[in-house]
Amino acid sequence: MFKGLPLLFILLLSTPALAENWPAEQWPNGAQITGPALQALESYAFAPRDDATRTGVRTDALLVIRDGQLIYERYAGATTADTPHLTWSISKSLMATVLGVAYGEGLFTLQDPVVKFYPALNNPAITLADLLHWASGLDWQEDYEYAPLKSSVVAMLYTRGHADMAAFTAAHDSFAQPGQAFRYSSGDSNLLAAALKSMVGPSRYADYPWTALFAPLGIRHAVWERDATGTFVASSYAYLTARDLARIGLLMARDGRWHDRQLLPRDWVAFNLQPFAGYRASQDEAVPGGHWWLNREVDGAARPWPDAPADTFAALGHWGQALYVIPSEQLVIVRYGDDRDGTYRHNDLLKLAMKAFAAKVQP
Template identity: 75%
Template sequence: MVKGLLCVALLLFTATVFAEAWPTKDWSQGPQLSGPAVKALEDYAFAPRNEVTREGIRTDALLVIGDGQIIYERYAAPVTASTPHLTWSISKSLMATVLGVAYGEERFKLSDPVARFYPPMKQHPDITLADLLHWASGLDWQEDYEYAPLKSSVVAMLYTRGRADMAEFAANTESFSAPGQVFRYSSGDSNLVSAALKGMLGPKGYVDYPWAALFTPLGIRSATWESDANETFVASSYAYLSARDLARVGLLMARDGRWGERQLLPKAWVDFNRQPFEHYQAGQDEAVPGGHWWLNRGARGAARAWPDAPADTFAALGHWGQALYVLPDEGLVIVRYADDRDGSYRHNELLKRVLAAVARQVQP
């Protein structure tokens, strides 16, 4: 009898020790990173800010989740742990994650023509949802901001003649190649994804869908997502979340779409997000595009974008230094919010320093 009780106690102890940590109302705190490697990380990420020239690396938030717990967290005023921060193009990966829930509900197939759900795309009948998610629609989109604003498709869409109905503006873009053949990064493609989702759900089902499908199940409370005048979410740019809430999306992706006991995203969807676009050519962008996420895996001769990070690292990235990094094999999720303006920040350098700090922490 005593032996049997000891076995039960051992099993319960083992289950407790190896139980996965998940955030409930808030994140639990794990062993905090410390030591010289953390100072080296902070010297890079939180260098003194020049508020006059706005030059240099200007981190607003840095949050590191290790095995489902907070192991490092720092903010630069006025940003705090509860501040919903503009994510810029991280919004694209968020929309892909919301779309993954609809995929699990069998509302569409990746091979479906976009025009099936969004009639203005009938002028481009061969473009599929997979093409949009690979930023390979073949639409002649110019994704320039500061360097060529007068020729910029994205500036026109967000701020001038396209701002009332951004998806329709993108749909009216002429083609430069057949769909699915050429990668060209496009905020227009992302807003077409948003319009397609609206067509699948209808306006009433769509307006609350990101919350019902994703944010509420993950316990996200800070999310705001702006829409255009046509009440379509601006999937390219305008989602706001706190760093802690964005990290929940990263943990979901790190664990193959599972949240606790629930498979919120089909694993096949996460696999698609993490599969390199087959027609990507080395040098077209810093990282390799997957399904609306950025990958550290080489493709067609491309070297790893972030050589000091594991090959399975993937990320959601946004303008002015926004980043959500997911390192599944390391059990790490990293959120960085920023106000970078001069291009001096390097993803690889931050990842290298975080990994060095974590390695020091786990040394016996």
């Protein structure tokens, strides 16, 4: 039947395609990892810790997916496989993923002004791309426990801004022209959540993260808090189990595709993983993309996580929450913790994880 066809084409036709692994209700199990490299990783991630002072690395969950299969999982303390854990600022990347579905529906473009969807902003120059780059130009102060008096985010989450977080953010003055300078802002993320409400309409909004993203991925136990106006707190308050968060990582690792469905447009994922042009090196713990964090060289500076591959990207949250995606190694790593003293280092865990789990032996 192959008469007259080139040999290479015959081989392609006669060679079965490699099957991809995808989770159903549960993750399929892969070969379990053992050995000294894993022991070194566990010694770092699950080291004895002084809970009275809350110092030192404290990992609540560590889960590893390789090629769509669960190859490692460990929990500590009160956290179990069924615990929706507070993700803190991983919520920002989750909102970007939800927005990707809306983008695929044609509900907005990246260059749309935010006022088209949230008129209270009163600045027609700020685009949705600016918010996704944390580059609104609003004079936002992202300071946490040690500077509460001047902190915009503390005021937004806990005091005068908590009832309507988008309105609180919109009332800030500007420090730069939109799109020109990176300044990490939980307020920018909550403006995105408010804009989404107008994009999808009030009848769809309350369930939209579930119908658009969570249900198609098989995520069953997500919780996402809202402020008094019903707007999702996109900056901080999504809760997912480690197994469910790993589904987001696999979706992103496979360019927005879930089984045979292109849930996120490829150009949306490409935007998420493109460094913001206005970023200057050494401003943060990684390079900002479109509401994701990248392990890229910028301005001649070394990669933020030098012991991880250059294609590594992540969703990161306060006190050491992390979703790492390493496409070149087909790895997705979820790490939940409670690291309040700054001891935990992304590169330290990634270096040890690469030695334990990467397909290629690491030096």
